[in-house]
Amino acid sequence: MHFFASFVLAVSAFVSVASAANFSVIVGQDTKNLFAPTSLTGVAIGDLVSFKFISKNHTVTQSSFTTPCVAKQGGVDSGFIPVATNATAFPEWTIKIDNVTAPLWFYCMQGTHCRGGMVFAINPTADKSFEAFLANAQGTTTTTTNTSTPTTSGGTTTASTTGTTAAGSGAFSLSVQKATTLLAALGLIASLTL
Numbered sequence: 001m002h003f004f005a006s007f008v009l010a011v012s013a014f015v016s017v018a019s020a021a022n023f024s025v026i027v028g029q030d031t032k033n034l035f036a037p038t039s040l041t042g043v044a045i046g047d048l049v050s051f052k053f054i055s056k057n058h059t060v061t062q063s064s065f066t067t068p069c070v071a072k073q074g075g076v077d078s079g080f081i082p083v084a085t086n087a088t089a090f091p092e093w094t095i096k097i098d099n100v101t102a103p104l105w106f107y108c109m110q111g112t113h114c115r116g117g118m119v120f121a122i123n124p125t126a127d128k129s130f131e132a133f134l135a136n137a138q139g140t141t142t143t144t145t146n147t148s149t150p151t152t153s154g155g156t157t158t159a160s161t162t163g164t165t166a167a168g169s170g171a172f173s174l175s176v177q178k179a180t181t182l183l184a185a186l187g188l189i190a191s192l193t194l
């Protein structure tokens with residue numbers, strides 16, 4: 001029985017690795033302040049989402065649906081990743097979805113990029129759509145509850161910019177990897193539960 005259980009575990013581990021998908025997101029496409037695509041759906045546990053920084057000086061910073069331009073406490077953050085205009089190799093920052101039970105929300109914390117619409121979503125829903133998240137970021141939401149005061153969007157936030165950090169607790173977890181194609185390096189930076 002013990003051996004049978006071990007065998008089943010080993011097989012399911014193999015299957016989950018083999019079936020994991022890789023998603024790719026371009027940060028700063030055409031030197032514009034945007035993520036391309038702006039959202040991903042169907043991202044499952046074990047999948048990797050790689051952000052490739054190809055222009056300017058952006059971040060991928062986790063936030064929340066209602067306050068898109070404010071770093072989520074304990075969320076993942078690529079930190080600022082500058083790319084020279086004459087660069088020929090581009091840094092990549094990758095998160096591994098370990099345990100998603102909810103949509104994930106992200107923005108760029110550079111200047112007014114977020115308020116300008118530089119936001120990104122993983123597994124948005126009908127209730128919490130990318131469009132609604134974007135509207136929150138741009139401050140164009142018509143508030144449906146009278147009591148809520150929208151948190152200030154855009155500009156700099158209080159988030160740490162010291163690089164890839166994460167901690168906290170919640171219903172899902174992410175692992176973060178950082179790679180620079182220039183250096184052909186791929187290292188595990190952090191494993192975390194959000």
Ligand SMILES: *[C@@H]1O[C@H](CO)[C@@H](O)[C@H](O)[C@H]1NC(C)=O
Nearest residue numbers: 018019020021022023048186
């Ligand atoms: C996804 O990326 C990882 C790491 O680069 C790689 O080992 C794996 O084979 C890729 N999976 C697919 C389905 O492309």
Ligand SMILES: *[C@@H]1O[C@H](CO)[C@@H](O)[C@H](O)[C@H]1NC(C)=O
Nearest residue numbers: 057058080081082083110111
């Ligand atoms: C990137 O942006 C950050 C925040 O504005 C700034 O502190 C940093 O110096 C910038 N890096 C480069 C290389 O411009």
Ligand SMILES: *[C@@H]1O[C@H](CO)[C@@H](O)[C@H](O)[C@H]1NC(C)=O
Nearest residue numbers: 083084085086087088089182
């Ligand atoms: C890019 O331009 C800077 C400044 O002009 C220069 O120092 C650097 O060597 C250039 N890099 C490449 C890869 O051409």
Ligand SMILES: *[C@@H]1O[C@H](CO)[C@@H](O)[C@H](O)[C@H]1NC(C)=O
Nearest residue numbers: 142143144145146147148149
């Ligand atoms: C919003 O709430 C305030 C006090 O909580 C109330 O005075 C005001 O009438 C409300 N406005 C609307 C449009 O319901």
Ligand SMILES: *[C@@H]1O[C@H](CO)[C@@H](O)[C@H](O)[C@H]1NC(C)=O
Nearest residue numbers: 098099100101170171172173
């Ligand atoms: C995912 O998170 C939920 C909520 O924290 C937890 O109950 C569940 O065991 C986790 N699943 C995995 C595979 O880690």
Ligand SMILES: [Cu+2]
Nearest residue numbers: 058108110113
């Ligand atoms: Cu940006």
